[in-house]
Amino acid sequence: MRIDIVSIFPGYFESLGLSLLGRASQKGLIDVRVHDLRDAAHDRHRTVDDTPAGGGAGMVMKPEPWGEMLDGILASDDADPDPVIIFPSPAGEVFDQRMARELAEERHLVFGCGRYEGIDHRVFDEYSARGRVRLVSIGDYVLNGGEVATIAMIEAIGRLVPGVVGNPASLVEESHEEDGLLEYPSYTKPAQWRGHAVPPVLLSGNHAAVDAWRREQRIERTREVRPELLPPELRGASRGRHAAD
Numbered sequence: 001m002r003i004d005i006v007s008i009f010p011g012y013f014e015s016l017g018l019s020l021l022g023r024a025s026q027k028g029l030i031d032v033r034v035h036d037l038r039d040a041a042h043d044r045h046r047t048v049d050d051t052p053a054g055g056g057a058g059m060v061m062k063p064e065p066w067g068e069m070l071d072g073i074l075a076s077d078d079a080d081p082d083p084v085i086i087f088p089s090p091a092g093e094v095f096d097q098r099m100a101r102e103l104a105e106e107r108h109l110v111f112g113c114g115r116y117e118g119i120d121h122r123v124f125d126e127y128s129a130r131g132r133v134r135l136v137s138i139g140d141y142v143l144n145g146g147e148v149a150t151i152a153m154i155e156a157i158g159r160l161v162p163g164v165v166g167n168p169a170s171l172v173e174e175s176h177e178e179d180g181l182l183e184y185p186s187y188t189k190p191a192q193w194r195g196h197a198v199p200p201v202l203l204s205g206n207h208a209a210v211d212a213w214r215r216e217q218r219i220e221r222t223r224e225v226r227p228e229l230l231p232p233e234l235r236g237a238s239r240g241r242h243a244a245d
């Protein structure tokens with residue numbers, strides 16, 4: 001998968017060279033290219049923002065540098081003919097695991113990181129008319145810029161690209177996968193720590209009992225923390241958090 005990122009703070013993306021995504025880049029599974037938007041701003045101060053049309057507080061990102069930068073990326077030799085351009089925005093559709101799965105199937109993603117009050121809306125209009133554009137929020141709060149949102153999305157998408165996570169089985173039982181329930185609590189050794197015990201069923205060697213306990217925990221945890229995620233058939237009365245201990 002090719003991923004282009006446009007930002008006025010390219011340094012944010014050094015973290016993508018670490019850990020699993022860093023290894024994925026080394027193996028050629030993910031090809032991340034970071035572009036400094038100011039390279040497409042040609043005045044002496046490399047200006048990318050201006051005052052808002054209609055007045056008001058803050059500054060808005062000018063369309064010209066965005067147009068030049070995105071045109072260059074879309075016209076580059078190995079660009080996909082139909083990439084998805086994602087503009088992180090608190091006013092966008094909300095990113096979730098379903099969207100991460102969908103985007104993990106793509107060959108080419110382009111992320112455009114806004115700053116200030118955001119990007120001149122004509123940039124979205126221009127590229128929506130030419131291809132696939134999505135405004136995507138990572139949650140109902142406002143960040144200073146699209147960089148952190150882009151890193152969060154790339155991490156969620158990248159780990160679903162085949163080969164990035166060594167053991168694909170570890171992707172299956174996670175929160176928000178399969179049936180949408182949250183994951184069960186995890187434990188490791190020692191069996192006792194500061195008076196807290198690993199639930200005995202997990203040390204029983206009885207795989208059926210472990211599976212039943214984990215399923216129960218997933219349902220109860222989801223009921224407590226995110227009841228709106230429970231499928232309708234599970235929305236009945238709680239059976240108690242440790243009912244299967």
Ligand code: SAM
Pocket residue numbers: 087088089090091112113114115116117118119136137138139140141142143144145146147149
């Ligand atoms: N004035 C904008 C509004 O109220 O919708 C907020 C602009 S915000 C200060 C600057 C940039 O941060 C946005 O253009 C976007 O790229 C990014 N951003 C802020 N919050 C975000 C969120 N929840 N999800 C995704 N991107 C976000």
